Amino acid sequence: MSALFDEKQLRCLEALLDTLIPPDDFPSAWEAGVGDYLLRQLQGDLADLQTSYGDFLRCLDAEAQHLHKRDFADLAVEARGDLLHRIEKHQLAASWTIEPGKFFQQIVEHCGEGYYSDPGNGGNREQIAWQMVGFEVRG
Amino acid sequence: MSDYDAIVVGSGAGGGVAAAVLAEAGKSVLLLERGRALSFEQVGRDHLRNQRLAIYGHNAGPDIEGNPRTLDPASFPIPVGEQQGAHRVLRPHEPGYQNNAACVGSGTRVYAGQAWRYMPQDFRMASEYGVPKGSSLADWPIRYEDLLPYYERVEWEIGVCGDHRSMTHLPAYDKPYPMPALPLPQKSSVHRRGLDALGWQSLRVPRLINSLPYNDRPACIHCQHCVGYACPVDAKNGSHNTTIPRALKSGNCTLRTEVMVERLMCSAGGAVAGVKIITADGLRERISADVVVLSCGAVETARLLLNSATAQEPGGIGNANDQVGRHLQGHYYPGAVGIFPEQMYDGVGPGCSLATCEFNHGNVGLIGGGMLTDEDIVTPITFWKRDYPPDVPRWGLAAKQFMRDNFRRINDIKGPVQEIPNPDARVQVNPAVRDRYGIPVAHLSGTSHPETVRSAAFMRERAIEWLRASGAVKVWGRKPQQYLSGGQHQAGTCRMGDDPAHSVVDRFCRVHSQSNLFVADGSPHVTNGGFNPVETIMALAWRTADTIVAKW
Ligand SMILES: Cc1cc2nc3c(=O)[nH]c(=O)nc-3n(C[C@H](O)[C@H](O)[C@H](O)COP(=O)(O)OP(=O)(O)OC[C@H]3O[C@@H](n4cnc5c(N)ncnc54)[C@H](O)[C@@H]3O)c2cc1C
Ligand code: SF4
Numbered sequence: 001m002s003a004l005f006d007e008k009q010l011r012c013l014e015a016l017l018d019t020l021i022p023p024d025d026f027p028s029a030w031e032a033g034v035g036d037y038l039l040r041q042l043q044g045d046l047a048d049l050q051t052s053y054g055d056f057l058r059c060l061d062a063e064a065q066h067l068h069k070r071d072f073a074d075l076a077v078e079a080r081g082d083l084l085h086r087i088e089k090h091q092l093a094a095s096w097t098i099e100p101g102k103f104f105q106q107i108v109e110h111c112g113e114g115y116y117s118d119p120g121n122g123g124n125r126e127q128i129a130w131q132m133v134g135f136e137v138r139g
Numbered sequence: 140m141s142d143y144d145a146i147v148v149g150s151g152a153g154g155g156v157a158a159a160v161l162a163e164a165g166k167s168v169l170l171l172e173r174g175r176a177l178s179f180e181q182v183g184r185d186h187l188r189n190q191r192l193a194i195y196g197h198n199a200g201p202d203i204e205g206n207p208r209t210l211d212p213a214s215f216p217i218p219v220g221e222q223q224g225a226h227r228v229l230r231p232h233e234p235g236y237q238n239n240a241a242c243v244g245s246g247t248r249v250y251a252g253q254a255w256r257y258m259p260q261d262f263r264m265a266s267e268y269g270v271p272k273g274s275s276l277a278d279w280p281i282r283y284e285d286l287l288p289y290y291e292r293v294e295w296e297i298g299v300c301g302d303h304r305s306m307t308h309l310p311a312y313d314k315p316y317p318m319p320a321l322p323l324p325q326k327s328s329v330h331r332r333g334l335d336a337l338g339w340q341s342l343r344v345p346r347l348i349n350s351l352p353y354n355d356r357p358a359c360i361h362c363q364h365c366v367g368y369a370c371p372v373d374a375k376n377g378s379h380n381t382t383i384p385r386a387l388k389s390g391n392c393t394l395r396t397e398v399m400v401e402r403l404m405c406s407a408g409g410a411v412a413g414v415k416i417i418t419a420d421g422l423r424e425r426i427s428a429d430v431v432v433l434s435c436g437a438v439e440t441a442r443l444l445l446n447s448a449t450a451q452e453p454g455g456i457g458n459a460n461d462q463v464g465r466h467l468q469g470h471y472y473p474g475a476v477g478i479f480p481e482q483m484y485d486g487v488g489p490g491c492s493l494a495t496c497e498f499n500h501g502n503v504g505l506i507g508g509g510m511l512t513d514e515d516i517v518t519p520i521t522f523w524k525r526d527y528p529p530d531v532p533r534w535g536l537a538a539k540q541f542m543r544d545n546f547r548r549i550n551d552i553k554g555p556v557q558e559i560p561n562p563d564a565r566v567q568v569n570p571a572v573r574d575r576y577g578i579p580v581a582h583l584s585g586t587s588h589p590e591t592v593r594s595a596a597f598m599r600e601r602a603i604e605w606l607r608a609s610g611a612v613k614v615w616g617r618k619p620q621q622y623l624s625g626g627q628h629q630a631g632t633c634r635m636g637d638d639p640a641h642s643v644v645d646r647f648c649r650v651h652s653q654s655n656l657f658v659a660d661g662s663p664h665v666t667n668g669g670f671n672p673v674e675t676i677m678a679l680a681w682r683t684a685d686t687i688v689a690k691w
Contacts, residue, residue, distance in 0.1 A: 019534075019535070020534040020535070020538075021534070021538075022536050022539065024536060024539065024540070026539075026543070041195075045195040045196075081535055084534075108533050109524075111534070112520070112524075113187060113194070113520060113524075116186075116518075116519040116520040116523050116542070117186040117187050117518075117519075117520040118184055118185060118186040118187075120183075120184070120185060121185070121186070121187060129519065130519060132542070132543050133542050133543055133546035133547070134484065134546055134547045135363070135484075135486075135518065135519050135546065136363070136486050137362075137363055137364075138361075138362065138486065139360045139361065139362035139363075139371055139372075139488075
């Protein structure tokens with residue numbers, strides 16, 4: 001699926017994005033195509049962030065292992081959320097090769113871009129996010 | 140014998156008008172544009188790359204590679220672009236670059252088409268208020284009455300819809316608008332209640348949009364992509380579908396696109412001989428003309444004059460008194476966002492319909508003020524990026540459900556503030572950094588005058604007051620900071636005046652030192668009103684072109 005990340009990183013990315021925009025009556029980030037958005041952008045406008053993304057995902061798994069002895073993707077939703085909140089507050093257990101707080105903020109932005117922008121960008125499949133918020137394109 | 144009677148450089152708001160008036164008067168005109176002619180499909184509907192939300196690029200030019208500008212880091216509160224030596228180097232879609240657009244029609248290809256006349260007081264700001272310290276505030280050499288016939292021509296010939304009876308902040312109109320105002324969407328009806336409760340003036344925003352079929356093109360179909368995008372039915376009136384087709388139809392105008400004017404050619408004795416251009420293939424040509432009109436927009440017109448230095452004028456044409464490029468201004472656009480108990484969104488575009496000019500003048504302790512209006516439809520990602528409340532989580536189920544529950548209940552009020560010019564807010568050229576053609580780029584420095592920031596803070600408070608009166612249960616919005624302004628409303632860099640010591644062009648927009656060189660864009664504006672500028676740019680260009688023809 002992706003030349004950028006190995007399977008473990010992809011699993012982590014999916015879990016990460018789905019913690020940022022989880023499923024409810026409407027699809028999660030991953031289900032709506034935010035992964036496609038991001039993988040495309042990482043070959044385009046965000047190409048200079050490829051390594052940082054890889055590092056972040058690796059460190060995120062390391063952090064989860066440190067705290068819970070599991071990969072990030074294997075944690076319950078609440079535990080994933082708690083862990084991300086700790087990262088925002090810079091409460092880190094593992095040693096990080098990247099300054100995680102700031103980079104996490106960027107990931108949050110990218111996730112929203114994929115979810116809420118036009119489907120032409122790869123996310124917001126079948127305008128599902130627009131249906132959710134009530135933005136209808138007529139004309 | 141010259142190649143053309145006249146060359147017009149730039150096909151935006153001012154250039155389109157100048158080309159049409161000159162060509163229809165029988166002059167042979169060459170209209171030169173560095174950008175391309177863009178189809179509806181080429182402009183597209185990319186929500187991340189448009190002239191409204193330009194996160195990764197934009198949709199109306201200039202190309203993001205090969206067209207840099209440099210900026211003094213002190214001019215902007217956050218680090219933008221890339222540091223190179225003492226300067227930041229910016230690409231066109233990055234904040235601080237002061238972009239409008241570059242394509243046939245320029246900003247008018249994708250604008251909102253708010254069509255404002257300035258108020259009589261806006262032409263005599265120094266007389267009304269005095270000149271604050273550190274400012275170059277001055278009166279225009281012309282009055283509202285001088286522009287009035289041309290405002291009417293823009294309204295009737297380019298096509299503006301509105302309700303002249305609601306424009307109670309202006310002298311009574313002799314001629315109504317040719318088309319009625321657009322229908323009020325749901326949210327504007329709510330906002331009208333707020334204005335009525337406050338007892339503030341409530342007017343219908345005049346727009347360069349066909350509310351009825353007009354000029355052989357259809358009426359607006361109320362789509363959701365007006366500002367920042369092209370019109371799907373061609374009901375939005377810009378240079379690309381009004382003045383430029385008129386110029387071409389006369390049979391006297393040639394439009395050349397993807398042509399960059401590198402410099403002006405001068406003949407002896409205070410006259411220009413024509414221009415030197417570079418084509419997309421890198422070929423250089425010299426083209427001669429009896430008259431040259433610069434309509435490149437406030438930043439690029441100044442750049443071109445400064446890049447055209449001669450032995451007689453070593454600092455750049457028209458720049459003997461170090462005035463070219465100074466007084467750069469635009470509009471601070473303060474406002475606030477509110478959340479309402481009821482649905483505000485009904486999807487009826489364009490959206491911006493109601494305004495008040497209650498605070499453009501007469502504010503105790505302030506110099507001028509500004510207009511406030513409700514806004515065009517905001518896309519979900521623009522809302523998420525720009526209008527999202529700072530105290531709501533940005534991720535997790537709460538964030539998603541906030542978007543779901545509130546996108547349709549949120550609305551903003553904002554508007555342009557009359558800026559108080561600062562002579563040190565300026566455009567220079569930077570020979571150390573070149574564009575794709577090898578031409579020295581524009582260098583931007585200086586910042587806004589503190590009085591501008593004060594007016595903006597005041598107008599933000601008025602926006603909050605209006606939102607609350609309309610029933611908003613919660614309001615938010617950033618406080619204005621000091622930074623260099625210009626952007627899509629850029630103006631002021633070739634100031635109009637009778638005294639060459641303090642201005643670049645005369646009251647007919649002729650460059651003081653040249654008998655046949657004129658400026659027809661936002662550059663001559665002495666001050667920029669508390670209104671979106673395009674109708675004034677078009678009207679002034681019309682007056683300038685009319686004057687050229689009358690004396691020729
Ligand atoms: C999204 C958006 C919304 C807007 N909404 C409104 C609105 O509602 N109301 C309003 O009043 N205004 C609005 N504006 C602003 C309006 O478009 C500008 O005020 C207006 O276009 C400026 O006119 P101008 O003649 O000064 O320059 P421009 O229209 O910018 O024209 C300059 C042209 O010159 C070309 N050029 C520059 N240098 C050279 C060169 N050396 N050689 C060849 N060509 C050159 C450029 O490529 C450009 O096409 C909006 C703008 C945008 C982008
Ligand atoms: S709102 Fe009307 S004028 Fe504006 S782009 Fe849509 S159809 Fe055209």
